[in-house]
Amino acid sequence: MSSTGKLANIVERIETRIDTARLVSGQRLIEADLTREFGISRSLLREAFRQLAAEGAIELVPNRGAVVRRLSRNEALELFEIRTELEGMAARRAAGRMHEPAVRHSFETATQCLFSEAQTSGAQEYIAENEAFHRAIFIAAGNDTLSDLARKMRLPLIMSQLSGALTAGILATSLEEHRSITLAILSGNAAQAEAATREHLVRATQFVSGVPESLFRSCPD
Amino acid sequence: MSSTGKLANIVERIETRIDTARLVSGQRLIEADLTREFGISRSLLREAFRQLAAEGAIELVPNRGAVVRRLSRNEALELFEIRTELEGMAARRAAGRMHEPAVRHSFETATQCLFSEAQTSGAQEYIAENEAFHRAIFIAAGNDTLSDLARKMRLPLIMSQLSGALTAGILATSLEEHRSITLAILSGNAAQAEAATREHLVRATQFVSGVPESLFRSCPD
DNA sequence: TTGTGTTAGATTGTCGGACAATATTGTGGG
DNA sequence: CCCACAATATTGTCCGACAATCTAACACAA
Numbered sequence A, B: 001m002s003s004t005g006k007l008a009n010i011v012e013r014i015e016t017r018i019d020t021a022r023l024v025s026g027q028r029l030i031e032a033d034l035t036r037e038f039g040i041s042r043s044l045l046r047e048a049f050r051q052l053a054a055e056g057a058i059e060l061v062p063n064r065g066a067v068v069r070r071l072s073r074n075e076a077l078e079l080f081e082i083r084t085e086l087e088g089m090a091a092r093r094a095a096g097r098m099h100e101p102a103v104r105h106s107f108e109t110a111t112q113c114l115f116s117e118a119q120t121s122g123a124q125e126y127i128a129e130n131e132a133f134h135r136a137i138f139i140a141a142g143n144d145t146l147s148d149l150a151r152k153m154r155l156p157l158i159m160s161q162l163s164g165a166l167t168a169g170i171l172a173t174s175l176e177e178h179r180s181i182t183l184a185i186l187s188g189n190a191a192q193a194e195a196a197t198r199e200h201l202v203r204a205t206q207f208v209s210g211v212p213e214s215l216f217r218s219c220p221d
Numbered sequence C: 001t002t003g004t005g006t007t008a009g010a011t012t013g014t015c016g017g018a019c020a021a022t023a024t025t026g027t028g029g030g
Numbered sequence D: 001c002c003c004a005c006a007a008t009a010t011t012g013t014c015c016g017a018c019a020a021t022c023t024a025a026c027a028c029a030a
Helices: A006-019 A031-038 A042-054 A073-096 A101-115 A123-141 A144-151 A155-161 A168-186 A190-210 B006-019 B031-038 B042-054 B073-096 B101-115 B123-141 B144-151 B155-161 B168-186 B190-210
Strands: A058-061 A065-068 B058-061 B065-068
Touching: A006 A031, A006 A042, A006 A155, A031 A042, A042 A058, A042 A065, A042 B042, A073 A123, A073 A144, A073 A155, A073 A168, A073 A190, A073 B073, A073 B144, A101 A123, A101 A168, A123 A144, A123 A155, A123 A168, A144 B073, A168 A190, B006 B031, B006 B042, B006 B155, B031 B042, B042 B058, B042 B065, B073 B123, B073 B144, B073 B155, B073 B168, B073 B190, B101 B123, B101 B168, B123 B144, B123 B155, B123 B168, B168 B190
Parallel strands: none
Antiparallel strands: A058 A065, B058 B065
16 A cells, blocks of 8 residues: 555545546546545645646646546547557566566466456456556566556546447457467567567557547547 | 646746756755745645656655655666657657658757757756757657656656766767767658667666666665 | 653644635526 | 526635644753
């Protein structure tokens, strides 16, 4: 657990609501409501808002307060292009660390559900598993700063925003790619792991290109 | 100019002081001093602190307030490894955009001082020029999200923290590498631009490895 | 002298209320 | 139905308060 302070707690709670789509993209966060609900002061909530905004979870519009972040198509594409690099790097490094038992073990544990019988049912469940999978790669890469950076890219947020365009076929393809990546990493083949990961991300980028305009925010003000 | 609010202004002013080493790594920021100096309330200052912390400029230690961020060696190395990827990507993309007149022109303008007679004198001046150069690459890459990310890596901050280990030789080598990168980008040779940039970053990483322990923070708490 | 416990002061964490500025909503007239 | 305008809701910023915690000075014993 990071900071044990009250504020960190609030930040986490709001973050969780966003990542689990209990708060959806574009939704407005009214100070009065949240202070009442959490039983905290406006000062504290506003500090939490600042932090959440700097971390990319919400957006602060002058004189209009906080809204759950909603990406434009261009922002989403930029984000996925960056992820392609960072996650390629992470997969490469992760593969190179699979000979360390502790690293290997925790990666195996985190990915074993990919090979279980249980089918992923809904979009919401997929989003959570997807996030867990990608996080596992970053953790296995052993660069904490990188993990932090990846977290700030808000994968669950954007997937939730685009969830209306997720089809069963896409989920199946994604799952298959996750398996390939996992096998490449576990085999210790860094080049293959990086290549598979980049392919996966390129496909995700193409997916974003095809999502109907209505799911995005119009102007990136 | 981004947000026109009062808070954004305060954030910028503190940021500038850090980037120009008027506030140095590890230095403590006392709320009472800054509220008096800026003529603002504690609420506002504390919101600014939150944002600066989330952006990596300062660190908030529970019950001890804000200090200008001071990296451990490991954090610095992690940061440079990430930069190697992101800046390689940026250089590649920048090279691919040099045929667009506007992009080319602004990149040429930003880099022309690299080829002027004027020698960089002190470390402080080098740090500023170094930041400007690297930012120019990210801007030329045409991915705003990426530029933002790069900014949050706080190059001036870390260079300032390590400035005690900068020698004339290092500055000269760096300048030479900057020139090579610039030429590769201007030539539109993406592969070469990326390679040269990665080499430059790898050398920077090696530099970090050799810096005496005293310039780093001990435990990354 | 040096180490140590204590106490006073400095600083932060959080709260509550206040008020102007701005945004949103509701209402009546055209 | 659309527009102007008043009423309300919400945010931006300030102030002062208080307990919790940290820091520094100081006295005292070894």
